[in-house]
Amino acid sequence: METPFDAVKSLKRKDIYTYQHSINVGIYSKNFALFLGSCDPETVFTCALFHDIGKLFINNRILKKKGRLTPEEFDAMKLHSCLSMEYLMKRGYNKEIYLSVYHHHEKYDGTGYPAGLKGDQIPLISQIISLCDCFDAMTSKRHYRNAMSHKEALDNLKASGGQFNPWLLDIFVSCINDIVYLPASLIRKNGFNNSKPTGF
Numbered sequence: 659m660e661t662p663f664d665a666v667k668s669l670k671r672k673d674i675y676t677y678q679h680s681i682n683v684g685i686y687s688k689n690f691a692l693f694l695g696s697c698d699p700e701t702v703f704t705c706a707l708f709h710d711i712g713k714l715f716i717n718n719r720i721l722k723k724k725g726r727l728t729p730e731e732f733d734a735m736k737l738h739s740c741l742s743m744e745y746l747m748k749r750g751y752n753k754e755i756y757l758s759v760y761h762h763h764e765k766y767d768g769t770g771y772p773a774g775l776k777g778d779q780i781p782l783i784s785q786i787i788s789l790c791d792c793f794d795a796m797t798s799k800r801h802y803r804n805a806m807s808h809k810e811a812l813d814n815l816k817a818s819g820g821q822f823n824p825w826l827l828d829i830f831v832s833c834i835n836d837i838v839y840l841p842a843s844l845i846r847k848n849g850f851n852n853s854k855p856t857g858f
C-alpha cells in the first residue's frame with residue numbers, strides 16, 4: 659500500500675519547493691503536536707504531509723509563476739485545499755484527516771478559505787498546520803525574496819492580527835526551538851533530503 663511518504667514524493671516531480679515545504683510542515687506540525695499533547699502526533703503528521711497534495715493538480719503555469727497571481731489565478735490556486743481533501747477521500751483516509759487538510763487555510767478571524775470558518779470552528783489540526791505552514795514559508799528562500807530569520811518570522815506571526823488563535827500562537831512561539839529540531843532518525847528512516855534551503 660502507498661504510504662504517506664510515497665505519496666508526497668510524487669510532489670517532488672511536480673514542484674520541488676512544495677515537496678520540501680510539505681516535509682518541513684509535516685515535521686514541525688508533528689513536533690508541535692507532541693509538545694501540545696492535545697491530538698495524536700501521527701495523525702497530525704499525516705495531515706501536514708498531505709496538506710498541499712492537491713497542488714499536484716494545479717497547472718504549473720500558476721503553481722510556478724514568478725510574478726504575482728491574477729485574481730483568477732489565485733482563485734484556481736485556492737482550489738488546492740479541496741483537491742487535497744478529494745485526494746485523501748479517494749484513498750480511504752478518515753474524516754478527521756481529510757477535513758483537517760481541507761481547512762488548513764482558514765483563519766481564526768474568519769477571513770480564510772474555503773469555508774470561512776472562525777475561531778474554534780476550525781479543527782485544531784488545521785490550526786497547527788496553518789501556523790507551521792506560514793512559519794516555513796517565511797523562513798524558506800524563494801526566488802523573489804530571501805528567507806527570514808526565525809525571529810523575523812515569529813514577529814510577523816505575532817503581528818498578523820487575528821489570523822491565528824492567540825493561545826496556540828503563544829505556545830508556538832514559546833516552543834519554537836523544539837518544533838524546528840529535526841530528528842536525524844526521521845531523515846535516515848525515510849531517505850528525505852531535509853536540508854532547508856536557508857534559515858534553518
Ligand SMILES: [Fe+2]
Nearest residue numbers: 709710762763
Ligand atoms: Fe496550502
